[in-house]
Amino acid sequence: MCENSRYTPALVRALASGTRTVSTLTLRFLDLVLQGLFPRPYPGVARHLQRLLVVALALPPFACLQLLHWIGFALDEILFRGYRDIEIRQPTFVLGVPRSGTTFLHRLLAHDPQFTTFSTWECFFAPSISERYVCLACARLDRLCGRPLGRLLGVLERRMFGWLDDVHPVSLAAPEEDYFIFLPLLRCFILVVPFPRARWIWRMGTLDRDASAAERDAVMNWYRRCLQRHLYVHGPGRSLLSKNAAFAGMACSLRRTFPDARLIVCERDALQVVTSQFRAVSEGMKLFGVPLSDPGFRDNLLDCLQFYYRNLERLCAAAPPGQLRRVALPDLSARTAGTLRVLYAQLFDRPLPQPLLRAVDAYERGGRHVPASTAAGLATWDIRPSDVHERFAHWCDAGGCA
Numbered sequence: 001m002c003e004n005s006r007y008t009p010a011l012v013r014a015l016a017s018g019t020r021t022v023s024t025l026t027l028r029f030l031d032l033v034l035q036g037l038f039p040r041p042y043p044g045v046a047r048h049l050q051r052l053l054v055v056a057l058a059l060p061p062f063a064c065l066q067l068l069h070w071i072g073f074a075l076d077e078i079l080f081r082g083y084r085d086i087e088i089r090q091p092t093f094v095l096g097v098p099r100s101g102t103t104f105l106h107r108l109l110a111h112d113p114q115f116t117t118f119s120t121w122e123c124f125f126a127p128s129i130s131e132r133y134v135c136l137a138c139a140r141l142d143r144l145c146g147r148p149l150g151r152l153l154g155v156l157e158r159r160m161f162g163w164l165d166d167v168h169p170v171s172l173a174a175p176e177e178d179y180f181i182f183l184p185l186l187r188c189f190i191l192v193v194p195f196p197r198a199r200w201i202w203r204m205g206t207l208d209r210d211a212s213a214a215e216r217d218a219v220m221n222w223y224r225r226c227l228q229r230h231l232y233v234h235g236p237g238r239s240l241l242s243k244n245a246a247f248a249g250m251a252c253s254l255r256r257t258f259p260d261a262r263l264i265v266c267e268r269d270a271l272q273v274v275t276s277q278f279r280a281v282s283e284g285m286k287l288f289g290v291p292l293s294d295p296g297f298r299d300n301l302l303d304c305l306q307f308y309y310r311n312l313e314r315l316c317a318a319a320p321p322g323q324l325r326r327v328a329l330p331d332l333s334a335r336t337a338g339t340l341r342v343l344y345a346q347l348f349d350r351p352l353p354q355p356l357l358r359a360v361d362a363y364e365r366g367g368r369h370v371p372a373s374t375a376a377g378l379a380t381w382d383i384r385p386s387d388v389h390e391r392f393a394h395w396c397d398a399g400g401c402a
Contacts, residue, residue, distance in 0.1 A: 028186045028200065029063065035195045043291045051289030055194070065125075069184045072128025076229065080129045083232035088224065091258055092347075094243035095251055095315070096266030097308045099276035101329040103177070105266060106243030108340070110175040111359040115241035116234040121172040123180035129229050179246045181226045187219070189246040193281050194288040196297040205304035207250035208311055219250065220257040248308035251315040262347050263324040265312055266332070270392035271385060274305060279377050298381050302391070309395045322347075336360050 036055035039048065076083065092115070096102045110117050126132040142149040153172060170176075182188040182204070189204045203210050207219060227240055245266075247254055255261060278301070285292060316324060325347050331339045337352075337360045344352055352360070378385065389396055 025186060028198075031198065032186065032191075032195050033059065035197050039289065040197060041291065041294060041296075043289050047289035047291065049289075054288055058194075066184050066186075069127055069131065072126075072130040073184070075130040076128050080229075080232060083129060083228045084225070086228045086231050086236045088227055088231065088240060088258065090260050090262060091227070091240040091242060092262045092264065093247070093254060093258075094241070094264045094266065095248055095254075095312065096245055096264075097248055097268065097270075097273050097305060097312070098245040099273050099280065100245065100266040100268035101327070101332050102243050102245045102266045105264065105327065105332060106177070106241070107175050108336070108356065108359055108363070109241055111356040112241075112353050113355060114239050114353070116230070116238040117175045117241040117243070118178040118181070118230060119173055120170060120176040122230070123176050123178055124183075127181045127184065127226060127229070129232055132233050175241075175243070177243045177245065178226070178230075179244045182219075182222070185222065192297075192300070193284040194290065196290060196294060196300070202300055202304070205246065205249040206307050208252045208314075209249070209307060216250070216253045220253055224257060248312055249304060251311050252318070255315060255319060261323065263315065263319055264343065264347070265316060265324065265326045266329060267326055268329040269397040270305075270309065270395040271388050274302070274383070274388050274392070275378055277301070277305065278381055278383070282377075282380075292380050293382070295382075298383065302383075306391060309392065336364055 033055075036051065036059060039051060042048065043051065092109070094102050094106045094109070106117070109115060121135065122132060126135045138149070180188055180190075183191075187201060187204050189201060191198060192201050192205075195201065203215075204219070207216055211219070227242070231238060231240060251263075255263070278298075281301070282292060285294075285297070290297065316326065325343055327339060327343065337357075340352055340356070340360060344350055378388075
């Protein structure tokens with residue numbers, strides 16, 4: 001009798017938390033459905049019909065996939081509950097405003113064998129331990145059969161994601177930013193593109209400013225659990241590497257949650273960032289029938305970008321010198337090896353590992369430097385370069401915002 005009573009409060013709390021989560025997710029999903037059916041502002045008949053078609057094709061499989069993830073999370077609590085005891089020691093977070101070289105730096109650092117980082121397939125298809133073990137077992141079986149499934153996925157990957165190469169190259173096996181693990185909560189920031197009226201998603205971009213302490217704690221606790229699951233599969237002794245430009249708005253919460261983290265902040269001229277970011281979301285908005293003239297989306301995104309810069313400044317001012325380093329995109333692009341050597345010496349106190357040196361050498365021999373971005377295209381959004389200069393003056397390079 002006494003033994004059973006020990007577990008009763010924990011069981012009641014778990015059931016209550018589960019009920020709240022189900023209710024919240026149900027309401028959020030219904031909100032997204034309504035936004036899909038009745039967009040504001042009205043985009044016109046042709047765009048509305050296109051939006052209805054795309055949403056009708058995308059939302060049902062998306063919902064089913066998230067349901068599978070939640071089943072996987074439930075199985076984790078039954079079969080692999082030991083993941084909760086894993087300590088996350090000195091994780092490395094690559095932060096920065098969007099379009100500032102975070103992806104480039106992240107994928108270079110991922111060649112360091114001491115790091116483990118999320119891959120695209122883990123983010124989208126296997127955020128739970130249970131799902132990963134199933135996927136890894138299928139991959140081993142596929143290799144034994146000559147990789148027919150692997151080759152098929154390679155063909156589909158090139159056809160589905162090839163058009164993204166100029167914006168954000170996507171490969172299922174490539175390192176990816178792990179903010180996609182917020183998709184099961186319907187809180188991944190990328191969802192503002194198809195659903196620009198989802199206020200709770202916009203709040204993820206300004207979490208340190210606009211969310212309550214309880215909400216910040218809940219978001220960080222979810223993220224910690226996801227990182228623990230990752231280390232459970234890949235080895236608790238590995239050092240975690242994470243890249244998230246979308247986390248600039250929660251950078252201070254991130255540091256509070258992981259006080260021993262090593263932080264790398266990528267920097268780029270604000271005019272180039274604003275131009276590149278608006279260009280990056282344009283195709284997605286067109287696909288979902290969201291008009292580029294939507295002033296609400298424009299103003300919200302500009303507000304987020306401005307807060308990203310401010311919040312990263314706060315982070316840089318608060319973090320101890322031995323835990324944070326800034327990396328400017330022009331330096332990273334033009335002097336990659338030298339920039340990384342300084343970074344490793346100052347932040348990790350070790351030389352560049354050979355696999356990383358080979359990756360840097362391949363990049364430098366290929367001459368694939370990051371092209372400069374111009375202000376072309378901002379007029380589509382009714383944004384003038386002079387407005388960007390005024391609003392982001394502190395983060396514009398000399399002569400960069402004319």
